[in-house]
Amino acid sequence: MKLVLFDVDGTLVDSQNIIVAGLRAAFEAHGLEAPSRERSLSIVGLSLAEAFTVLAGPKGPIDSLVAAYKESFVLLRQDPAFDSPLFPGAEACLRWLHGRGDVVLGVATGKSRRGVRHLLDQHGWHGIFSVIQTAEDAPSKPHPGMILQAMDAAGIGAADTVMVGDSSYDMAMARAAGVLPVGVSWGFQPVAALVEAGAGRIVNSYAELEESLQEFLERPSQKIA
Structure with missing residues (x-):
């Protein structure tokens, strides 16, 4: 075997479109500038906490960003525009x-x-x-x-x-x-x-x-x- x-x-x-949109929503919910599409996709594969540590820095509001991303992701998944084939x-x-x-x-x-x-x-x-x-x-x-x-x-x-x-x-x-x-x-x-x-x-x-x-x-x- x-x-x-x-x-x-x-x-x-x-799933790139929904991931990029979810990250953007999380950053904007905190009044932070969202990372570029290229930078957003560069962290796909990491766990969320690790990903936001890379994107926002170790002093960023990591736990809160993770929570915001999860919330936005659930909503985006209901939108056909963010289908992930x-x-x-x-x-x-x-x-x-x-x-x-x-x-x-x-x-x-x-x-x-x-x-x-x-x-x-x-x-x-x-x-x-x-x-x-x-x-x-x-x-x-x-x-x-x-x-x-x-x-x-x-x-x-x-x-x-x-x-x-x-x-x-x-x-x-x-x-x-x-x-x-x-x-x-x-x-x-x-x-x-x-x-x-x-x-x-x-x-x-x-x-x-x-x-x-x-x-x-x-x-x-x-x-x-």
Whole structure:
């Protein structure tokens, strides 16, 4: 058995518009200048507290910003203008992996458990992921805790685990956990940032990802350098 872990925002789901709008609303509620779109997307993957610490500085009203973001996010999610569609090919890829019989599927995300539950409800993914690690279960990325706990829960070692994500935090987390980091080019961070953080390979579509994962699943176990 092999463990395939996915990030969510920027990897499975194109949630950039609602994230940027939620961050803007949180900052404006505090009379603060909202970060640019590029800067807003650069922190996707971190837990909310870590993200706002980066954006507002360690002396900013972190807890209050987090609360404001959560409140605005719930409201924005009800607006069709902020729909967060799956990236093309994501659904088919997950169904293919789930149906193989030799794969344990998991999630390692900076989202809350509530956010993940909404995702599972929305797409009918209950039963797809055997292991779910959220911002409430481990330290924020790039700490390897999410992956280490996922491997422990699945009973699968680092040589048989791959992390798929769109951010430098995903790649650094994977490297720290000793697993294969696969970066996707369609996410919220530049490919150069993923390569610099240690991406083992970069894929440009879900078709390419399936080819890469097929190769990973067929190879004998070996330690990732």
